[in-house]
Amino acid sequence: MNIEKFNHLLNQISKEPIQVIDSNIAIEGYVPIAISSKNKDLLKFDISSSTAWEKYLETFLAKNNAKVAFGGYLEKRNIYDRSDYFKNQSKEKQRNIHLGIDLWCKENTKVLAALDGEIHSFNFNNNYGDYGPTIILKHQLENEIFYSLYGHLSLASIENIMIGDTVLQGNCIGYLGDSSVNGEYAPHLHFQIIRNLEDNYGDYPGVSSEENIEFYVNNCPNPNLLLKLKA
Template sequence: MRIEELFKQHDVETHPVVKFNTALPLDLGAQNEALSKVDLNNEASFDQFIFNQIASSGKDVGIGGYGEVRSLYSRSELFEGEEPRTIHLGIDIWSKAGTPVYCPFQGEVHSFANRNVHGDYGPVIILRHKLMDLEFHTLYGHLSKSSIENLSVGQKISTGDQFAFMGTYEENFHWPPHLHFQLIRNMQGYKGDYPGVCKSSGKEDYLTNCPDPSFFIY
C-alpha cells in the first residue's frame, strides 16, 4: 500500500514540513532555457534567479522538483561520471535561510551528518517513522549547522515539532536557501546520507523507493 493511502485510510494527523500559505511552482528542469543564462556557481546570480521569481509572484515560497530531470548538477563533480546523475528524487521548498522545518509525523532520529562537499546536502537529518507495520524515512537536506547540534540518534520527535532550520548558502553547500525533502522506504544501509539525485538508468527503482512526498507538504 502507498504511504499516502495508509495515512488517509487510518485518518492519521500530519503536519506540513514548512509553514506557508501560497507557493510558486519552480521549474529547474533541463528544458528551462532561462537557466542557461544563470551563473549557477555564483551565489548572487543563482539566488536572484530563484527569489526574484518568488517575490514577483507574490507567493510565500517556491516548490518543485520531484522526478525532475535537471542539467544544473553538472556544476558539481559530485554528480558526474560515465552516466551523470540528473533525476531529482525529492521536493525542494525554497525560502529564506532560518525558515523553520517541522516534523510531519512522529518518529525518531535515524541519522544525521554534515555533507560538506560542493553541491551536496550540507547539514542533513534523516528521521525514521512507523505507521502500523510500515516503516519509512524522511530526509531533510540543506539545513543550518545549528540543526544538527545537540542531536542524537534515537531522539524522539513528535508530529509538528520544529526541529531544524534551512541553512545559508555557505552552510547548505552552495545552494540558495531551501529544504530538500525526500521520502524513503528503505535506507539500504545508508546513514547520514541517501542519494537525492539518481542516474536515468536507475530512475524506476529509485522513484519506487522514494515516492512523491507532496502528501507531507500541502
C-alpha cells in the same frame, strides 16, 4: 507492502497539506518552480553561482507574490553538471533526476517534522553540491517503517540533537542553512521520503541516474503525497 499500497497509506495520513517549513507561511504563499531545461530563465544567469541563484529566486518569488517556491520530484536537472560529485564517465549513469521536493525560501526558515517519529541519524554532507547538514527521521505506520530526509540545513541544526530523540509532527527540527554550508545552493529544503534506507547514515541519494530510476521511484515515493502542494 507494494508501492501502490504504500503511496495510498501516505496519501491517507492527512487530507490537509502537511507543512515541513515554518507553519506561519500560508500554503497560499507557495508557488511552483521548474529547475530544469524547461525553464528558460536558467539560461540568463550563472547557475554555478549560489549568489546568482539567490537573486533569481528573490525576483521569482516577488514576481509571483510568494514566500516559497517548490517542486522537483523526478525532475531532470542540468544544474548538477556543475559538481563532479554527481558526474560519471557514462552519460547513462549521470545522476540528474531529482528524488525529493525542494522548497526554496529564506535562510533560517524553520524546518518541521513531517510526521511523528525519532531521529534516525544526521550528518554534515559537505561535498560541493551535496546536502550540507542533514537530518533523517524514522517513522512507523501500520507496521511499515520508513524515513524522511531533510537536507540543506544550518550547522546549528545538528549540533544539539541525539539519535533516538522523539519528534512529533510539526516540531521544529532545524533551520535552513545558507550557501556557505548547504552545498553552495540558494537556501532551500530538500525533503525526501525513503522506504529502505539501505544502511545509510545521515545521507541518502537525492538524485538518480536514468538507469537506476525504476528502483528509486519504488523506494522514494512522491513527497507531495504528504505535502499536497498544487502546481
